[in-house]
Amino acid sequence: MYSNTQPVNVLKFCPRCGSANFPATGSRSFKCGDCSFNFFVNSSAAVAVLLFNEKGELLFTRRAIQPHFGKLDLPGGFIDPGETAEQAAMREIQEELGIKIHSLKYFCSYPNEYVFSGFSVYTLDLAFLAKTESLHQMTAMDDISSFEFYKPKDVDLEELPSVSMKNIIKELIDREGTY
Ligand SMILES: [Zn+2]
Structure with missing residues (x-):
């Protein structure tokens, strides 16, 4: 009924x-x-940041950590307790790329x-969605090894192992011209 990695078979x-x-x-x-301790396993909230360059290409990062070492990802990460999603997005981009972002606008969410x-x-x-004036000052740091730009319709979805990231890219393609 449950796979051997699901909580009821691990904890x-x-x-x-x-x-x-x-x-x-x-x-x-x-x-x-x-x-009588009650323990619940819930979804952890995380953010992904969509940053486009002047050519309409989206910023992707290359993962330097497991899971999915060496695969493409969107920049972002887990939201810390007490943080807003916007604060987490700004913090993660500072940590991963060393730049400041602004004008954050909610786009969509997907489970993973x-x-x-x-x-x-x-x-x-x-x-x-976010904006920055510092795309050309980025440095790959923290848990990423490099960054790359692709138009959403041109990115190889097989290089994006996360189901939620695949779905975010599909929604970007579907809603092109409206954001
Ligand atoms: Zn106990």
Whole structure:
């Protein structure tokens, strides 16, 4: 019923008291039989930033970390607790590319599931259109090895392993001329 990377097949012990009496109460919820701790697995919120150059080409990054090492990605990352999505987008772009962005505009969101260290990780990826005056001052840092520009319709979707990133690019193509 569940793959062997899903939470009900991976999480065996209560994270609060360490008890092995830690039954699943649903597909993504648990309740400890000893200390009554309730544990829920939810989607983590993440951001992807859509930055176009003057030729209408979109900025992609090359991943320098697992999962999907060496594959294409959109710049962005997880939203920290207490942050807004816009703050996370600005922070991630500063960390990955060393530039400032502005005029963020929500575009769309897509869910994603990927396996990391044998565990299914669920995210909701929020895509924002953004602007910058510093595209030519970018430096690849943090968890990316380089950056590349492609028109959305020209990018090889096989090079984008994440389902949510594929869907964001498809929506960019479908809504071309309206954003
Ligand atoms: Zn417990």
